[in-house]
Amino acid sequence: MRKVASVVTRWLPRLLGLALGSLFFYAGLQKQAAPYEFTDAILAYRLLPESWAGLTGALLPWVEIVAGAALALGNLVPSGHRSLGEAAVRLRRSALLLLVLLTALFVVVLLITMARGLKIACGCGLFFQRPVGPAALVEDLLLLGVAAWLYGRSDSPA
Amino acid sequence: MELQAQRITAGRRWRQDLMGGLLLLLSALAVGVPAHWPLVTASLRGELASLLERERQARRAAQFEGIPTPDLAETYRLWEEKRALFVDARPHAEYAELHIAGAVNLPPDSWDRLASPPLPTDKDHPLLVYCSQESCDDALKLARRLKEAGYTRVMAFTGGFREWDEAGYPVDIVR
Numbered sequence: 001m002r003k004v005a006s007v008v009t010r011w012l013p014r015l016l017g018l019a020l021g022s023l024f025f026y027a028g029l030q031k032q033a034a035p036y037e038f039t040d041a042i043l044a045y046r047l048l049p050e051s052w053a054g055l056t057g058a059l060l061p062w063v064e065i066v067a068g069a070a071l072a073l074g075n076l077v078p079s080g081h082r083s084l085g086e087a088a089v090r091l092r093r094s095a096l097l098l099l100v101l102l103t104a105l106f107v108v109v110l111l112i113t114m115a116r117g118l119k120i121a122c123g124c125g126l127f128f129q130r131p132v133g134p135a136a137l138v139e140d141l142l143l144l145g146v147a148a149w150l151y152g153r154s155d156s157p158a
Numbered sequence: 159m160e161l162q163a164q165r166i167t168a169g170r171r172w173r174q175d176l177m178g179g180l181l182l183l184l185s186a187l188a189v190g191v192p193a194h195w196p197l198v199t200a201s202l203r204g205e206l207a208s209l210l211e212r213e214r215q216a217r218r219a220a221q222f223e224g225i226p227t228p229d230l231a232e233t234y235r236l237w238e239e240k241r242a243l244f245v246d247a248r249p250h251a252e253y254a255e256l257h258i259a260g261a262v263n264l265p266p267d268s269w270d271r272l273a274s275p276p277l278p279t280d281k282d283h284p285l286l287v288y289c290s291q292e293s294c295d296d297a298l299k300l301a302r303r304l305k306e307a308g309y310t311r312v313m314a315f316t317g318g319f320r321e322w323d324e325a326g327y328p329v330d331i332v333r
Contacts, residue, residue: 054201
């Protein structure tokens, strides 16, 4: 029983990190493949001036791609690796911190949009379109929770 | 003493992570900006709206190929003269809250669950579908399904409920 718990403790964060990284990587790829639709979705939030919306539409998908790839790669390196172990931990932690800040920003944006009563598509990427609302908020809070939990316990290379 | 050492280590780690995160952000900037240069420059020159409109028209023309897409004025004439049944493709909650007066609700995903969709039996009756806004896809999905089901005169109002509502045209709620 203790052995099972130890395997779970050791592998669960790694698997979650890999899944979270892949998820953001995929969401970013989807957005960068349709930059004009994504910028349209950003403008629909009515939070950014046009001069910033284009830059955000170009940058945000790549932030997700780069951070997602870094997190996934950081979790693929074996923990005991002599030369890459510490670099992998740093990569994981940097990617996780960036994703925590990003998802926290998404949560704030969703809350503001819901409070303003705007009925718009969330433009979140992933597998299907959904409107801004409680489901999208719960999804983002879940991602934020997982990213924050992984960041909090990724102190050591173990 | 030990606690202080732990705090210093945690502070150093936090700064390292922040620098690492900043490097990742700069990498994204270095790739993302050149990759979408026209989008960035149009945005900085204040020409984003016209660029997005051109792209939207091209995209919609390809997506709605074979489906007429009347503009707001033409859509209003169709409504006023009762020349088409308006079909709202948005989720039921949004339809219940507010919809184009006289429209029936048929979200594309609910089609299979309905024993009898609220549609005319005459397959040549003109139908006009719409969803929330310009960027939503449900009107397109529904228009395609209607065509597959044999309806011959399907149109789509791509401006969606938002454009109709913002123009101040008649709306209704579910009572």
